Amino acid sequence: MHIPDNYLSPQTCAVMAAAMVPVWTVSIKKVKAEIPKVKLPMLGVGAAFSFLGMMFNIPIPGGTTGHAVGGTLIASLMGPYAACIAVTVALLIQALIFGDGGILSFGANCFNMAFVLPFVGYAATQLIMKRVKGKNADLIGSAIGSYVGINAAALCAAIEFGIQPMLFRDAAGNALYCPYGLNVSIPAMMLGHLTLFGIAEVVYTTAVLAFVRKAAPEMKSSTEAVRTALPLKLLMAALVILTPLGLLAEGTAWGEWSTDEIAATGAGFTPSGMLSGFSYSSLIPDYSLTGMPEWLGYILSAVIGAAILIIIFKLLSVAGNSKKENLTV
Amino acid sequence: MNMNLQLMRLIRRITGNDSEYQTADQSRILPALRLSVAFLAILLCALSQNAIYVIMIIAAELLWLSMKSPIFIRKTLKPVLIAVLFCFVLMLPAVSMGHPRTLLTVSMKVFESVLILSQLENSVSWQNMTDAFRTLHCPQLFVFTLDMTMRFLVILGRYSNSILEAVSLRRVGPDHWKTAGTGGILGTTFLRSQKMSLETSEAMACRCFDGEYRSYRRRRFSRPDALYALLIPLLIALFVYTQQAM
Amino acid sequence: MIELQDVSYRYQSTPMQDTCALDHITCHLDMGRCYCLQGPNGCGKSTLFRILNGLSFPTSGHYIFNGMEITEKSMRNPDFSKNFHKQVGFVFQHSEIQLFCKTVEEEIAFGLQQLRLPDSEIEARVERYIQLLHLENIRQRAPFNLSGGEQKRCALAAVLAMDPKVLILDEPISGLDEEGQEWVTSFIRDLKSPDRMIIIATHQSSFAEKVADMHLQMTKEHRMTFSG
Amino acid sequence: MIELQDVSYRYQSTPMQDTCALDHITCHLDMGRCYCLQGPNGCGKSTLFRILNGLSFPTSGHYIFNGMEITEKSMRNPDFSKNFHKQVGFVFQHSEIQLFCKTVEEEIAFGLQQLRLPDSEIEARVERYIQLLHLENIRQRAPFNLSGGEQKRCALAAVLAMDPKVLILDEPISGLDEEGQEWVTSFIRDLKSPDRMIIIATHQSSFAEKVADMHLQMTKEHRMTFSG
Ligand SMILES: Nc1ncnc2c1ncn2[C@@H]1O[C@H](COP(=O)(O)OP(=O)(O)OP(=O)(O)O)[C@@H](O)[C@H]1O
Ligand SMILES: Nc1ncnc2c1ncn2[C@@H]1O[C@H](COP(=O)(O)OP(=O)(O)OP(=O)(O)O)[C@@H](O)[C@H]1O
Numbered sequence A: 001m002h003i004p005d006n007y008l009s010p011q012t013c014a015v016m017a018a019a020m021v022p023v024w025t026v027s028i029k030k031v032k033a034e035i036p037k038v039k040l041p042m043l044g045v046g047a048a049f050s051f052l053g054m055m056f057n058i059p060i061p062g063g064t065t066g067h068a069v070g071g072t073l074i075a076s077l078m079g080p081y082a083a084c085i086a087v088t089v090a091l092l093i094q095a096l097i098f099g100d101g102g103i104l105s106f107g108a109n110c111f112n113m114a115f116v117l118p119f120v121g122y123a124a125t126q127l128i129m130k131r132v133k134g135k136n137a138d139l140i141g142s143a144i145g146s147y148v149g150i151n152a153a154a155l156c157a158a159i160e161f162g163i164q165p166m167l168f169r170d171a172a173g174n175a176l177y178c179p180y181g182l183n184v185s186i187p188a189m190m191l192g193h194l195t196l197f198g199i200a201e202v203v204y205t206t207a208v209l210a211f212v213r214k215a216a217p218e219m220k221s222s223t224e225a226v227r228t229a230l231p232l233k234l235l236m237a238a239l240v241i242l243t244p245l246g247l248l249a250e251g252t253a254w255g256e257w258s259t260d261e262i263a264a265t266g267a268g269f270t271p272s273g274m275l276s277g278f279s280y281s282s283l284i285p286d287y288s289l290t291g292m293p294e295w296l297g298y299i300l301s302a303v304i305g306a307a308i309l310i311i312i313f314k315l316l317s318v319a320g321n322s323k324k325e326n327l328t329v
Numbered sequence B: 001m002n003m004n005l006q007l008m009r010l011i012r013r014i015t016g017n018d019s020e021y022q023t024a025d026q027s028r029i030l031p032a033l034r035l036s037v038a039f040l041a042i043l044l045c046a047l048s049q050n051a052i053y054v055i056m057i058i059a060a061e062l063l064w065l066s067m068k069s070p071i072f073i074r075k076t077l078k079p080v081l082i083a084v085l086f087c088f089v090l091m092l093p094a095v096s097m098g099h100p101r102t103l104l105t106v107s108m109k110v111f112e113s114v115l116i117l118s119q120l121e122n123s124v125s126w127q128n129m130t131d132a133f134r135t136l137h138c139p140q141l142f143v144f145t146l147d148m149t150m151r152f153l154v155i156l157g158r159y160s161n162s163i164l165e166a167v168s169l170r171r172v173g174p175d176h177w178k179t180a181g182t183g184g185i186l187g188t189t190f191l192r193s194q195k196m197s198l199e200t201s202e203a204m205a206c207r208c209f210d211g212e213y214r215s216y217r218r219r220r221f222s223r224p225d226a227l228y229a230l231l232i233p234l235l236i237a238l239f240v241y242t243q244q245a246m
Numbered sequence C, D: 001m002i003e004l005q006d007v008s009y010r011y012q013s014t015p016m017q018d019t020c021a022l023d024h025i026t027c028h029l030d031m032g033r034c035y036c037l038q039g040p041n042g043c044g045k046s047t048l049f050r051i052l053n054g055l056s057f058p059t060s061g062h063y064i065f066n067g068m069e070i071t072e073k074s075m076r077n078p079d080f081s082k083n084f085h086k087q088v089g090f091v092f093q094h095s096e097i098q099l100f101c102k103t104v105e106e107e108i109a110f111g112l113q114q115l116r117l118p119d120s121e122i123e124a125r126v127e128r129y130i131q132l133l134h135l136e137n138i139r140q141r142a143p144f145n146l147s148g149g150e151q152k153r154c155a156l157a158a159v160l161a162m163d164p165k166v167l168i169l170d171e172p173i174s175g176l177d178e179e180g181q182e183w184v185t186s187f188i189r190d191l192k193s194p195d196r197m198i199i200i201a202t203h204q205s206s207f208a209e210k211v212a213d214m215h216l217q218m219t220k221e222h223r224m225t226f227s228g
């Protein structure tokens, strides 16, 4: 579900990041108040669980990947606020250390996976747990909760993708970012998550929960205290309503502006020329790019060409002695 | 049980790369500054309405990369190529749907941003990354959690590694599910790593850690840093110029 | 100064099963002394040290440090716990998990920075302990890549540099080479002073004999017996 | 039997910087002997043991075991490596990272099951080593929740029960109580036989004196010097 950079418009990213700021603020306050200091390192363990779940990702059509997140798992172990922080950290590590999911789209990714997923999942879990009686009520609750949570998050991601071509096009009518509309993105996203990844999340959540319950019961002790307070419910409602509105507002404004601007500058930039310039054959044909000064084109081509050559030769030099693998069992 | 071991090998691979090259090709620039410049470059490229700016950034990045060691280059380019290939395949149908240009712009921008991130992650170790977030005044709790997570992952990786070695020393029989007996190994590894990271944080508390990190011989803002900081106005100026002039 | 009143501790590994580690221990430890704690494997020495350092809390009984009771609740107060840890230094039995910085130098400086000492003082102390423990060649190395004995030296340097009033060492010489063992012995002897308490767990009687004023003995049954 | 020809080893922590751990070591070790390896902290004892166990491979030089060279490539062959590991037993310096089963009993039985011994034999041996090393009370406990010394005992039991021809022990008595130390000393003495080789690293000269036929000395400079 990681959205890389440049699949969403910067405007969308900005709106999503702005929406996350109050969530993060509230979460940090809540965690500080409710989780004892000695238990704080557990947040790191939670984040690591989530991180590991997210490492097993499979690409799905529509521009992203599918995998377990473990947000509901952490929420049922430590509460949704802690889950928010833990998943945020896991996403940050993925973005920065493993290049999975972008920096600009970090806000959007957090919105889906660190906010919608754990809170929806937690709410569903609590709802089920109140209805179901018996020894395994928490497992059943978490199973259903995690399924609901990850699908809610996937839906959010699909919508974010799907509105891109509606809002952001260049002068020639080409999509600037993700080109697939809601009619493509929602089925592409939900198909995988309603089946495979939803199940993966359920299995991951219940397996770890069952394991923790058996092997490390003390890990599970701090959960009862956490309650979703009324202000947060209001905040959630507000975000759910306001974020799409904000997106629409931002999008249209930008869209108009960019077309105007391009129309105004007129002479310089010709997208179609540019396109025929290098979408076929090699990246930089004829050692120049249409639409830019010839000298600049030469310099850039020379620089890129030289750099690529050096890189290739350097890579060849190590190709023979491939990296030492550790002894495997 | 073989799956257990397989999983642990995977974890070792994922987390192991930290200890292997922990100070490989370390940049001497302040991490916070590097992070900011990388962020700015990605942001401006995303905002850019024409290709020239993106290509210029790519050229500069490639040039810089070509001066690095082959190992560094390979480590940097691997994720980039995967991301671009993935992006290309994904965007291909869009061509027939009437968005021919999208294929190119998005792939190119993906190449650029993943390249920048990949260089960043390979030249700034995670510990410095934690430093950077602290310098950029992220909340303490957040920095602490980030730190604990990385610590746990590193411990998990290191511990998986030694456990795998220990298993290999004593797993001398023919592979057979009945004689395997290592079913609980993954769970044990997790619990043990969790215990170890808790103990590490206890050790920090014992040395009066109060949640506020300070670094020894904290890097001052030096001349290379100042030069590097010049990139910020430069990037912006270039952006404005390319957006208007062409 | 340190008072343990009828302290018991049980590890609750699973809800069903718990392990007794300390059984009704009562004792009184004074400043100006060097105590040596000895006892068979698994008798509860390390557990006792965890309690003395406020990392675990007695299942029953009371631990009173300098007139104040150390409980889970009191340790939750950050000021109180920081002040407490400032006075007590602890070298773990497994020192490899006690090291968490990027380099040996930073490891030693960490505690000093947390104490907010002036930079010049920090540098001087780091230098001093690097030399004392022969860490010159590895000062820039990552602690987790060191050999077992080097890690122990590094942990010792990091704790000793903070100069705590109460010093608790869990098997400080295991893993050290002979030169290192001698150094630790003479260092501890020099360290003794009326306003400092040293508590050491060890399995080496010869070492205990050399440094200790008082011997504490623990039994397999997790109880404590004194011996002058 | 074991032959090291001009073996060097360098840890490559970063591409730029590497650490020398072994410097041109040549030696020949025979069956029927008990060797004691001594040397200051960080001289390379544990590294040498990793090489002897086929966990690391010489950066330069050759390691020949029983006439066959042990290289990264040959160890990739599962049959070869299993056969090799069957002959060599290794107790780590930090034995807590050597234990991976759910209970102490399973830990000891693991290697025996791998050897395809009949069930009755396995049970008898497990029982025997549990008693020898005084693990009765903790036989059902999880190894990672044990005390330091108990973990060492458990690791010793698990390796000794497999009865390997070449036994490599990295600081086997550090962390053990006095009774345990004595037990290990006498056990090793009894173990000596013409078709077995024992290699021990230790910092305790008194222990080395008691068990060793041959002393190997390593220097700070990572070289080996012999002494009868
Ligand atoms: N985390 C744990 N969970 C459960 N039991 C534990 C744990 N740690 C220690 N124990 C048990 O508590 C008892 C006391 O352990 P402790 O580590 O205090 O012993 P010790 O005196 O330090 O022994 P050693 O000399 O071997 O270090 C032992 O029986 C041990 O098995
Ligand atoms: N993983 C590693 N990465 C880099 N250097 C290492 C690593 N492990 C050990 N070293 C270095 O290699 C040298 C030899 O280490 P080794 O662990 O073999 O020493 P040792 O003789 O066992 O010492 P000790 O008596 O302290 O256990 C030391 O200088 C150590 O710092």
Ligand SMILES: [Mg+2]
Binding pocket: C045, C046, C047, C093, C170, D147, D148, D149
């Ligand atoms: Mg102990």
Ligand SMILES: [Mg+2]
Binding pocket: C147, C148, C149, D045, D046, D047, D093, D170
């Ligand atoms: Mg060693």
